[in-house]
Amino acid sequence: MKANETPHPLLPERNHDEQARQDFVTDLRRFLSTRLMPGNREVYEKRVRPAFRRDHERDPESVREVRERMTRDGYYQFWSATQRRSQELMWDSVIDPAEREHDELIARYRNASAARAAGGSLELDDELVVPRYHTAVDIHIQPGGYHSDFAEDDVAAGVLYEGGLPIYIGGALGPDSDGIGRSLVEFAQSTWPDLAPDKILDMGCAVGNSTLPWHAAFPDAELHAIDVAAPCLRYGHARAEAYGVPVHFSQQNAEKTRYDDDSFDLVVSHIVLHETSKPALRNIVTETFRVLKPCGLMLHLDVPRGEGAFEQFMFQWETYNNNETFSAYMTDADLPALALDAGFEPDSVEMARAPAGVYDGQKSYSSGDFSWPVLVGRKPA
Amino acid sequence: MTRPGKEIPRVAKGKRPRYFSDPAVDKLHAIVMTLVGELAVTRDRLDAVERLLERNGTLSREDVAGFIPDDDAETERRAERDAYIARVMRVLTMELEEMRGGTDETTVEATLDALLEDDGPIS
Numbered sequence: 001m002k003a004n005e006t007p008h009p010l011l012p013e014r015n016h017d018e019q020a021r022q023d024f025v026t027d028l029r030r031f032l033s034t035r036l037m038p039g040n041r042e043v044y045e046k047r048v049r050p051a052f053r054r055d056h057e058r059d060p061e062s063v064r065e066v067r068e069r070m071t072r073d074g075y076y077q078f079w080s081a082t083q084r085r086s087q088e089l090m091w092d093s094v095i096d097p098a099e100r101e102h103d104e105l106i107a108r109y110r111n112a113s114a115a116r117a118a119g120g121s122l123e124l125d126d127e128l129v130v131p132r133y134h135t136a137v138d139i140h141i142q143p144g145g146y147h148s149d150f151a152e153d154d155v156a157a158g159v160l161y162e163g164g165l166p167i168y169i170g171g172a173l174g175p176d177s178d179g180i181g182r183s184l185v186e187f188a189q190s191t192w193p194d195l196a197p198d199k200i201l202d203m204g205c206a207v208g209n210s211t212l213p214w215h216a217a218f219p220d221a222e223l224h225a226i227d228v229a230a231p232c233l234r235y236g237h238a239r240a241e242a243y244g245v246p247v248h249f250s251q252q253n254a255e256k257t258r259y260d261d262d263s264f265d266l267v268v269s270h271i272v273l274h275e276t277s278k279p280a281l282r283n284i285v286t287e288t289f290r291v292l293k294p295c296g297l298m299l300h301l302d303v304p305r306g307e308g309a310f311e312q313f314m315f316q317w318e319t320y321n322n323n324e325t326f327s328a329y330m331t332d333a334d335l336p337a338l339a340l341d342a343g344f345e346p347d348s349v350e351m352a353r354a355p356a357g358v359y360d361g362q363k364s365y366s367s368g369d370f371s372w373p374v375l376v377g378r379k380p381a
Numbered sequence: 382m383t384r385p386g387k388e389i390p391r392v393a394k395g396k397r398p399r400y401f402s403d404p405a406v407d408k409l410h411a412i413v414m415t416l417v418g419e420l421a422v423t424r425d426r427l428d429a430v431e432r433l434l435e436r437n438g439t440l441s442r443e444d445v446a447g448f449i450p451d452d453d454a455e456t457e458r459r460a461e462r463d464a465y466i467a468r469v470m471r472v473l474t475m476e477l478e479e480m481r482g483g484t485d486e487t488t489v490e491a492t493l494d495a496l497l498e499d500d501g502p503i504s
Contacts, residue, residue: 020425024418081400081407085414095389102387137395144390151387160389323395 158235181210204272344377
């Protein structure tokens, strides 16, 4: 695939300068993550930690103590400021072609939704109140966040989200941005080889990039995907249709859905929990329990939090600099406790690790060193 | 080349963090990083132009890469380069100029007072 080609028609093609701008941001972010970011640990060990020990006769013990010192260090300041700037430049570079093709992309959504060639569906809910964890700040500093409509039948939020993904993550999720879904599928199938769900629910699906791999794994299952964000759902619906995958998208809040009790064999989510709230965490886990059939399986995959104060501080960069405000709470959140409270089978509840596959240049998929924490639980029979 | 489409906002909701002790440095840094990007885009575009011209038979990229100006051209380029550097770095040389000319410490208020005085009949 050429640099400016798109994997499906819901993404805009980029002209020369637009592609060059996106390539610059991608390459800047690779420079930051491979050459500058690792230096923060050296700075901590060689400058910050010794200075703290001189003042306090002990090591920093809390994330807050590490943050107070690191944010005053010149090296960290420049890495952090440039990391933030790269995110802002990323959105600028993604918005340019999206804006140029805005009307055309909306038209493509309307056509795809009318045709429903793959057999999927979309149900929106004008009455749904978008929760505060989306409206308080724009998550990932994406202008308008996941949920804002800038036009009638808008898909822009989805265009921006998926347009930014390969730049944000340096292509690690693969050309179809489905790396996380594939990781969780692989974890599920290798841990439970007899898994054969009839009905699957993906909570907080955004544009459905992590949803589609579940169809490849279980082609006979009825696949449902919910999110509160209308433009992402419209985009995701048209996108799934373009991929030929039937998904039933609906605008629902995972804290309280319209599904009946005992509806699903499998309920999953992909990097959603850290973008919610403390009450939402509990509600999502209890709602998962409610909609699962007896013996149904819960798999909520989320981002790692790090071990020790320094690592946790680095993982909290997203909290303080990328509008993932709630994610700091996840550092100490006890997700298994929520699952036990909800009634999941105690022996089944655990925080497992799903190895992350990596896409190399040949688009092959193999395990890397990185792994995703997964909240696992089985509903009693 | 650009078509009108419905505008998409460029600013995200949420307070922008401060990275440096002086907010001016945050702004300068942001501007500089944008410039780094725009230069990269311009270099890519120049690369595109060269490749297209080469494909077209107008020039060869090797010729561009190996271009050494003759003495006249180099003299002109050096003069252009000197002027360019002086323009870009002017704020630093300005400080010396002010010192040598006697630092003008006159305040706005003093100048205004002078302009409010009666200068006498117009000659």
